[in-house]
Amino acid sequence: MSPAQFFKCLSDDTRLRCITLLQKExxxxxxxxxxxxxxxxxxxxRHLASLRQCGLLIDSREGQWVYYQINPALADWIFPLIxxxxxxxxxxxxxxxxxxxxxxxxNRPELTMCC
Amino acid sequence: MSPAQFFKCLSDDTRLRCITLLQKExxxxxxxxxxxxxxxxxxxxRHLASLRQCGLLIDSREGQWVYYQINPALADWIFPLIxxxxxxxxxxxxxxxxxxxxxxxxNRPELTMCC
DNA sequence: TTTGAATATACGTATAAGCATATATAAAAG
DNA sequence: CTTTTATATATGCTTATACGTATATTCAAA
Numbered sequence: 108m109s110p111a112q113f114f115k116c117l118s119d120d121t122r123l124r125c126i127t128l129l130q131k132e133x134x135x136x137x138x139x140x141x142x143x144x145x146x147x148x149x150x151x152x153r154h155l156a157s158l159r160q161c162g163l164l165i166d167s168r169e170g171q172w173v174y175y176q177i178n179p180a181l182a183d184w185i186f187p188l189i190x191x192x193x194x195x196x197x198x199x200x201x202x203x204x205x206x207x208x209x210x211x212x213x214n215r216p217e218l219t220m221c222c
Numbered sequence: 223m224s225p226a227q228f229f230k231c232l233s234d235d236t237r238l239r240c241i242t243l244l245q246k247e248x249x250x251x252x253x254x255x256x257x258x259x260x261x262x263x264x265x266x267x268r269h270l271a272s273l274r275q276c277g278l279l280i281d282s283r284e285g286q287w288v289y290y291q292i293n294p295a296l297a298d299w300i301f302p303l304i305x306x307x308x309x310x311x312x313x314x315x316x317x318x319x320x321x322x323x324x325x326x327x328x329n330r331p332e333l334t335m336c337c
Numbered sequence: 338t339t340t341g342a343a344t345a346t347a348c349g350t351a352t353a354a355g356c357a358t359a360t361a362t363a364a365a366a367g
Numbered sequence: 368c369t370t371t372t373a374t375a376t377a378t379g380c381t382t383a384t385a386c387g388t389a390t391a392t393t394c395a396a397a
Contacts, residue, residue, distance in 0.1 A: 114307075120224070137343070187306050216343095253372090
């Protein structure tokens with residue numbers, strides 16, 4: 108992936124919020140991201156698919172749920188940029204809201220699996 | 223400017239090469255950028271205009287030449303991202319070529335002004 | 338093996354981006 | 368003035384993005 112292609116991944120608000128939320132939280136399933144961002148499921152899924160196809164994210168199915176995370180095998184130059192992107196996005200109101208909705212979410216899959 | 227808007231500025235190869243070259247060299251006129259990137263003048267000018275309009279670059283006319291530089295009045299979160307972008311882009315072949323063409327350029331305005 | 342929840346994809350459409358070519362403006366030189 | 372160099376913009380075109388809606392797929396549970 109070229110630098111410009113990487114920045115294009117971050118150039119859409121929905122994708123940027125997904126990536127930075129994953130950078131902060133580690134691993135989230137589609138329904139958690141859908142709840143956190145308060146957007147339609149197909150919209151989230153389509154953006155996650157494009158990020159998977161370009162290699163920025165990897166997915167893993169666990170039962171009914173498909174979890175996404177940042178690909179740990181990315182080129183070295185990408186990680187500091189993702190870090191700085193998170194630092195920048197953490198200053199925004201929408202990211203604060205996203206985090207709040209995520210943490211207030213009922214029936215989060217991980218919680219269910221623990222019981 | 224939102225983080226996503228900022229990343230959109232970097233998401234086009236031509237704009238990214240302009241921005242990183244300006245980050246490294248400080249201040250360049252349109253004809254220097256045109257030579258360095260080996261692209262058409264209208265193409266460079268159009269991208270510089272869009273970067274000026276979103277506030278990422280500022281321009282200043284000096285005689286015949288219009289110089290562009292990174293806007294020093296940008297929000298704080300932007301500068302580390304530009305730094306990391308340069309670090310990433312410096313690893314690419316095209317950036318090496320851009321720098322080489324710039325430094326080999328004949329009749330660079332600054333040099334002419336010095337004599 | 339049917340039902341429901343989670344996720345993915347297809348399709349049509351609206352909008353935005355990017356490009357090449359041509360032309361316009363602005364300053365300097367003759 | 369007229370020309371030349373540097374830069375900006377307009378126009379017409381093609382392609383890419385993003386979206387909503389509808390539908391398909393996958394898994395688990397009953």
